[in-house]
Amino acid sequence: MSHHIVVVGAGYAGLVAAKRVAGRLRHTDVTVTLINAVDRFVERVRLHQVAAGRHPQYLPLRDLLDGTRVDLLVARVTSIDATARTVHVDRAPHAVGYDTLVYALGSRAHVDAVPGAAEHAHTLAEPDRADRLHRRLARLPSGAGIAVVGGGLTGLEAATELAETRPDLHVALYTGAEPGNLLSPRARRHLRRALDRLRVTVHAGTSVTEVRRDVVVDADGRSFATGAVIWTAGFRAPALAAEAGFTTEEDGRMTVDRTLRSVSHPEVYAVGDAAAGHAVDAAVTRMSCQTAMPMGRQVADVIAARLTGREPRPVRIRYAFTNISLGRRDGIVQFTRPDDSPRASVLTGRTAAVFKEAVVRGTVLAVRGTGPLAPARRPRPRT
Numbered sequence: 001m002s003h004h005i006v007v008v009g010a011g012y013a014g015l016v017a018a019k020r021v022a023g024r025l026r027h028t029d030v031t032v033t034l035i036n037a038v039d040r041f042v043e044r045v046r047l048h049q050v051a052a053g054r055h056p057q058y059l060p061l062r063d064l065l066d067g068t069r070v071d072l073l074v075a076r077v078t079s080i081d082a083t084a085r086t087v088h089v090d091r092a093p094h095a096v097g098y099d100t101l102v103y104a105l106g107s108r109a110h111v112d113a114v115p116g117a118a119e120h121a122h123t124l125a126e127p128d129r130a131d132r133l134h135r136r137l138a139r140l141p142s143g144a145g146i147a148v149v150g151g152g153l154t155g156l157e158a159a160t161e162l163a164e165t166r167p168d169l170h171v172a173l174y175t176g177a178e179p180g181n182l183l184s185p186r187a188r189r190h191l192r193r194a195l196d197r198l199r200v201t202v203h204a205g206t207s208v209t210e211v212r213r214d215v216v217v218d219a220d221g222r223s224f225a226t227g228a229v230i231w232t233a234g235f236r237a238p239a240l241a242a243e244a245g246f247t248t249e250e251d252g253r254m255t256v257d258r259t260l261r262s263v264s265h266p267e268v269y270a271v272g273d274a275a276a277g278h279a280v281d282a283a284v285t286r287m288s289c290q291t292a293m294p295m296g297r298q299v300a301d302v303i304a305a306r307l308t309g310r311e312p313r314p315v316r317i318r319y320a321f322t323n324i325s326l327g328r329r330d331g332i333v334q335f336t337r338p339d340d341s342p343r344a345s346v347l348t349g350r351t352a353a354v355f356k357e358a359v360v361r362g363t364v365l366a367v368r369g370t371g372p373l374a375p376a377r378r379p380r381p382r383t
């Protein structure tokens with residue numbers, strides 16, 4: 001009987017994994033099913049642009065899978081039965097059995113971190129949320145405020161994008177650490193100048209402990225009224241893995257070995273934001289496309305190796321740069337060592353904005369199956 005590989009989640013990691021494993025195993029008795037909640041590929045890295053009113057291109061998954069041996073099932077995964085090796089979904093056929101499962105469901109905003117955030121804060125992690133935020137911002141009158149909570153990369157990109165698009169609004173950034181504290185001094189100086197230029201008010205050293213309707217409350221009990229609260233302070237993987245009994249980390253990411261295989265269930269693999277993978281120097285991988293796409297490619301190679309009786313090579317994620325958009329015309333490209341620590345080398349301004357746009361377009365080329373990151377390269381001949 002055919003070996004059934006089921007990939008759940010058709011984001012950067014899952015789509016790459018499904019296409020590549022189907023290509024690698026095209027001469028074997030393997031079927032590959034890709035399950036995704038929506039029928040299109042979501043360019044998640046552009047969701048702050050969606051919130052600002054831009055419309056990314058529509059990328060139907062069927063087109064992206066055309067000519068591959070991947071079967072698409074558009075359905076939401078509701079649970080996974082690890083004992084029966086079955087994925088349950090919210091529509092027919094309701095249950096899909098697997099021999100090998102690739103878990104690639106991405107991450108969500110960690111809105112359970114403080115009271116009120118789940119009810120009152122906007123988020124950017126999913127397209128419908130970004131659309132909802134856009135509708136809210138469109139209703140805000142000139143002079144109103146926007147509070148962005150979280151000074152990580154998503155918070156910085158959101159605050160600057162919105163400040164550039166809506167200069168009539170007062171954008172405030174609430175962050176525990178100094179913004180860009182993981183960047184080199186030169187990149188930090190540029191970031192500071194960009195935030196000043198865009199008139200983003202930075203409340204550094206602020207711990208937001210509660211969100212009320214259009215209000216953030218800090219650890220000293222001070223409340224700040226605003227027009228909309230955007231929560232970008234932390235991401236978590238979905239609870240489905242833990243609920244299924246797979247070993248997970250505190251943030252919901254699946255605990256995997258050096259081949260991206262679940263440490264508790266050897267027929268299960270995890271990739272992308274949903275996996276706590278191994279970076280160099282024993283660090284855990286950073287949630288990013290730079291992690292998700294190589295993981296997608298490498299998990300396909302690992303599975304193909306195991307199913308054809310070969311020993312897979314260990315997966316190790318190495319970083320080269322972090323790129324941050326600061327609106328459409330400015331940005332920072334911080335070159336990094338493989339362990340993700342910053343080098344002195346930095347691009348800023350329009351050059352960085354162009355660089356970042358090229359990288360983002362490159363990810364779409366890759367999920368289409370072209371360009372240097374393409375998942376479905378011809379397999380190397382066996383030696």
Ligand SMILES: Cc1cc2nc3c(=O)[nH]c(=O)nc-3n(C[C@H](O)[C@H](O)[C@H](O)COP(=O)(O)OP(=O)(O)OC[C@H]3O[C@@H](n4cnc5c(N)ncnc54)[C@H](O)[C@@H]3O)c2cc1C
Binds near residue numbers: 011076274
């Ligand atoms: C606003 C924003 C800007 C970002 N900018 C950058 C950036 O500049 N550079 C960078 O490297 N990273 C960036 N990131 C992070 C990057 O988007 C993620 O790290 C990346 O998307 C992870 O890829 P993934 O395949 O693991 O998950 P995703 O791309 O999120 O894909 C997960 C897929 O699973 C599907 N899914 C989820 N739950 C279910 C379910 N229950 N049933 C069925 N399907 C389901 C989703 O529909 C989706 O298709 C940004 C994130 C955000 C929110």
